[in-house]
Amino acid sequence: MAASGCRGVRSILWKYGSCAKNLYVSRSKMVPQLPLRQISVASSLWKKNLAAAGPQKFTQEFIDKQLEEFEVGKRHLANMMGEDPETFTQEDIDRSIAYLFPSGLFEKRARPVMKHPEEIFPKQTAIQWDAEGRPFHFLFYTGKQSYYSLLHDVYEKILAIERHQDKMRNKGLFASDTKQILLTGSRWLLKEEIEENLVENISDQDYLRLIQLMEKLLSMPYCSLEEEFILKFRKQLEVQSSKYQIPALQYDPQGVAFSVADGRRKTAKASITLRDSGSGNITINGRNYLHYFPVLQNREQLMFPLLFVGMMGRFDIEGSVEGSGHSAQAGALRLAISRALLSFVSEGEVEKMRQAGLLTADPRIRERKKPGQEGARKKFTWKKR
Amino acid sequence: MAAGVLPRVRQVLRSPRLVSAVFSCHGQTFSSAAAAPDTAATEKILNFPLTQPDYFHLSELFTIKDLFEARVHLGHKKGCRHRLMEPYLFGSRLDTDIIDLEQTAEHLQRALNFTAHVAYRGGIILFVSRRRQFGHLIETTARECGEYAHTRYWKGGLLTNASIQYSPGVRLPDLILFFSTLNNVFQQHVGIRDAAKMNIPTMGIVDSNCNPSLITYPVPGNDDTPVAMEMYCRLFKMTINRAKDKRRQMELLKGISASV
Numbered sequence: 001m002a003a004s005g006c007r008g009v010r011s012i013l014w015k016y017g018s019c020a021k022n023l024y025v026s027r028s029k030m031v032p033q034l035p036l037r038q039i040s041v042a043s044s045l046w047k048k049n050l051a052a053a054g055p056q057k058f059t060q061e062f063i064d065k066q067l068e069e070f071e072v073g074k075r076h077l078a079n080m081m082g083e084d085p086e087t088f089t090q091e092d093i094d095r096s097i098a099y100l101f102p103s104g105l106f107e108k109r110a111r112p113v114m115k116h117p118e119e120i121f122p123k124q125t126a127i128q129w130d131a132e133g134r135p136f137h138f139l140f141y142t143g144k145q146s147y148y149s150l151l152h153d154v155y156e157k158i159l160a161i162e163r164h165q166d167k168m169r170n171k172g173l174f175a176s177d178t179k180q181i182l183l184t185g186s187r188w189l190l191k192e193e194i195e196e197n198l199v200e201n202i203s204d205q206d207y208l209r210l211i212q213l214m215e216k217l218l219s220m221p222y223c224s225l226e227e228e229f230i231l232k233f234r235k236q237l238e239v240q241s242s243k244y245q246i247p248a249l250q251y252d253p254q255g256v257a258f259s260v261a262d263g264r265r266k267t268a269k270a271s272i273t274l275r276d277s278g279s280g281n282i283t284i285n286g287r288n289y290l291h292y293f294p295v296l297q298n299r300e301q302l303m304f305p306l307l308f309v310g311m312m313g314r315f316d317i318e319g320s321v322e323g324s325g326h327s328a329q330a331g332a333l334r335l336a337i338s339r340a341l342l343s344f345v346s347e348g349e350v351e352k353m354r355q356a357g358l359l360t361a362d363p364r365i366r367e368r369k370k371p372g373q374e375g376a377r378k379k380f381t382w383k384k385r
Numbered sequence: 386m387a388a389g390v391l392p393r394v395r396q397v398l399r400s401p402r403l404v405s406a407v408f409s410c411h412g413q414t415f416s417s418a419a420a421a422p423d424t425a426a427t428e429k430i431l432n433f434p435l436t437q438p439d440y441f442h443l444s445e446l447f448t449i450k451d452l453f454e455a456r457v458h459l460g461h462k463k464g465c466r467h468r469l470m471e472p473y474l475f476g477s478r479l480d481t482d483i484i485d486l487e488q489t490a491e492h493l494q495r496a497l498n499f500t501a502h503v504a505y506r507g508g509i510i511l512f513v514s515r516r517r518q519f520g521h522l523i524e525t526t527a528r529e530c531g532e533y534a535h536t537r538y539w540k541g542g543l544l545t546n547a548s549i550q551y552s553p554g555v556r557l558p559d560l561i562l563f564f565s566t567l568n569n570v571f572q573q574h575v576g577i578r579d580a581a582k583m584n585i586p587t588m589g590i591v592d593s594n595c596n597p598s599l600i601t602y603p604v605p606g607n608d609d610t611p612v613a614m615e616m617y618c619r620l621f622k623m624t625i626n627r628a629k630d631k632r633r634q635m636e637l638l639k640g641i642s643a644s645v
Contacts, residue, residue, distance in 0.1 A: 127552070128551075129555070129556065133555075133556030134507075135556075138524070138528045138533050138534060139524070139533070141511055141558065142535050143551075144537075152521065155521050159521070
């Protein structure tokens, strides 16, 4: 109504504007007519500045819809594969997708995938204040509310433990040899893991400050009161020696124990049979090791695993090896012997062997020759001019 | 000269008209104007306290003796004195500046009254301090009265660049309480200047080495002793809780009278 009235006034003025130039009309309430101006049609102006937009934001409805679609799709997939929709796990989904959509792509992340929306869409913070505009969290205005709230809680716990200590001292029950938290075999969570937990970005200094505070908490005698809280920030390290597959101990018709293992080095492949209650004979490719390896270094390589565990004269070794040169073959045989020995040796010895490097496969291979160079590293003669 | 200018400025700022003007310039309406009688009742709830000098009876919360026992009168050494703090000091005794507690009591009363009115009208109050010794205490106080705290590193654009640092629709604090106006390198806290830029009223506990110019409600007092800080925290917490309880009471009464 007001707009049409406005337009009416403007049309009247347009008619009388040329003849009644002295007529003053308060234009303050009307929209002033903008002067006509050439607008640039360069395509660079139409393109959106994608870098400035930041990470893509998804609304909660979008994520809910994706979740619904995922659940329905999971049931369809289970029916397609002829399995029970109720007990269809993520592993089953992965297996079915790999079966239905076989992909020869090398990049695993480029292959078709069907995962729970929480794993695909990054976690986002919801709107942080209520209808009146008051933020929910009392540290909202700091910018990093979860991180600072965590620091606040840790400091609170430190104060609580100090008060407990003072109470015990007053009663005369203070004992410095209280139960300590076991920290061996675990490490502090990394900065990325903490960022994931807090759904917030923190800087390196922030992370170091947090670790410093946790260390302070740990340094107090009564820190075992907050053991559960501290262990939330520690990650158990997997015991390295348990990663090795110990070859099964087999028994031949005479009751003699033996184990079989393989080893590789460069392009040499070796296979070893380690027989118990022997006398230290070593046969490789049907020949005695003295004939097969005239060089002392190679024979030492063969003997080292047995020497390390101290079972020199106990085993009979029968091996076959092919490929590469004599040194690589000796290395392959050594690895195979060490692996075969795992089934005859205790847990502690396995860890010692791992630390000695007997169980690690040597990853070095021949480096390729590059074009424009004589060899892998050697360059052609350099001429100044 | 500066001392003469300041009381006049403060008198203007203290008038109830400015209290409502401060809220109007934030563009927020706290009263939900539904029906005409509702609006009238809400207007009465909001405007009546502004006509009384001490609606929340805050003068009974503290006495000058309490301030003395909490060592609020102890300032810094004579060499650290700020020129603009001289009106608030009695003088120095053995090189230590002594703050005039009668003036402090007056200023504290005004500051508490203003805080109470802001809390009564549902304003956002931000507790700020950069003293690491009292950071935890202030955060706990803020949490217990349902308000907000910032005792950490102050990021530059917090108030002035808020719509980009947070989301576009963010609401800024309506009152900022500085429990120590200096930061860790003995310079004035950036928040004082930023709040002045954004028209946000501030309250600050100014010690004898602080600059009280840009602060709306300065309270000359000691900001280094734990006893003094605990007292301030306790006073502000009681004020805010009192004001919020009063508001809830008035809303309940309005609800009862509307249904009747």
